[in-house]
Amino acid sequence: MGYDYTKEDYYFRIDERQNTFDSLQKTKVFLDKIDEDEFYWKWAMLALHNTLYGSMILALLGSNSARVKDERKNKKDVKSDKNFVISFWEAFKRIQKPKYMKMYVGSKFVCITPEIEKFKQGQEYKDKAGFFPPGLNSSLEHLNNYIRNQFLHYYPTLISFGKGGFIEIILDATNLIRFLLLECGNVRIDSEDERNFIDNSLSSIELSARTMDKKYKDQNV
Numbered sequence: 001m002g003y004d005y006t007k008e009d010y011y012f013r014i015d016e017r018q019n020t021f022d023s024l025q026k027t028k029v030f031l032d033k034i035d036e037d038e039f040y041w042k043w044a045m046l047a048l049h050n051t052l053y054g055s056m057i058l059a060l061l062g063s064n065s066a067r068v069k070d071e072r073k074n075k076k077d078v079k080s081d082k083n084f085v086i087s088f089w090e091a092f093k094r095i096q097k098p099k100y101m102k103m104y105v106g107s108k109f110v111c112i113t114p115e116i117e118k119f120k121q122g123q124e125y126k127d128k129a130g131f132f133p134p135g136l137n138s139s140l141e142h143l144n145n146y147i148r149n150q151f152l153h154y155y156p157t158l159i160s161f162g163k164g165g166f167i168e169i170i171l172d173a174t175n176l177i178r179f180l181l182l183e184c185g186n187v188r189i190d191s192e193d194e195r196n197f198i199d200n201s202l203s204s205i206e207l208s209a210r211t212m213d214k215k216y217k218d219q220n221v
Contacts, residue, residue, distance in 0.1 A: 016061070017188075020054030023047045024177070024201050031170075031208045041166060042151050048205075049088075049148040052140075052173050055180040056091035058187045062103045088144050095180065098128070106185040110176070112136055130179040132172075139172035163216055170209040174202050 003010060014022075030044035057068050068091070070084040086094070094100040101109035111119060111129040119125045142165065150159060181187050181198050189195045 016054060016057060020051055020058060020181075021194075021198070023050040023054060024198065024205075027051055028201055028204050028208065031205060031212075034212070041161070041163070045143065045147050045166060045169075046151055048170060048173055049143055052143070052177055053088050053091065055177045055187075056088075056095050057085065059180040059184050060086075060091060060094055060100055060186070062186060067100070092140060095184075101184065101186065103186050108179075108184045110179070110184075130183060132176065132179075135168075136172050136176060139169045140176075143169050143173060164213070167209045167213045167216075171206060174205050174209075178202050 024047075027044055027047040030040045030047055033040040034044065060068050065083075068086050070086045070090070095110045096112065098109050101107055108127075109129050110132060111125055112132045112134055113119050114134050116131040116133065119129070120131060125131075147161065147166075147169075178199070182189070182195065189198075
């Protein structure tokens with residue numbers, strides 16, 4: 001007896017929005033399982049990375065998938081009908097540039113600066129950007145280059161990750177994800193329920209991270 005390929009329920013279908021929102025929900029699920037199995041740290045951080053990458057793509061996408069197409073990779077692979085998406089770091093660069101983020105009247109871009117209050121008052125940035133401290137750069141470098149890459153492309157070795165570092169990265173990343181999905185003005189939100197799901201998921205992740213942070217600090221007192 002074979003599969004019936006004509007039936008809709010045979011297929012698993014997913015799009016860029018579902019992928020991002022599912023990763024967001026799974027980040028929370030995996031964080032809640034860490035007390036029973038520490039290896040859920042790995043899955044929580046991978047899900048967080050996927051959520052952030054997906055959020056950057058959604059913020060840059062608008063209604064045109066060509067906005068996030070990696071033209072250089074596609075030119076190199078002209079024989080393939082596969083479309084390549086821009087890299088994590090290219091997406092991170094673009095969300096900081098108005099020329100990529102300015103799609104609608106209320107669109108905002110990401111501004112990373114040590115002088116947040118000063119820049120908030122400048123006419124070039126006022127009501128046009130979301131502001132983040134320079135520590136965000138370090139958090140995302142560790143999340144993508146060390147944590148995600150090491151877990152997915154595991155080189156045989158013993159590695160150690162500080163749990164406090166994980167928590168700092170989670171808090172920095174969720175702050176950026178919230179801005180991209182709910183505040184920058186570029187991501188379509190289909191309903192109040194969807195908005196509440198995103199907001200509540202992020203709040204729950206932040207609460208879990210802060211609860212673990214307190215727990216680990218109390219253990220060292």
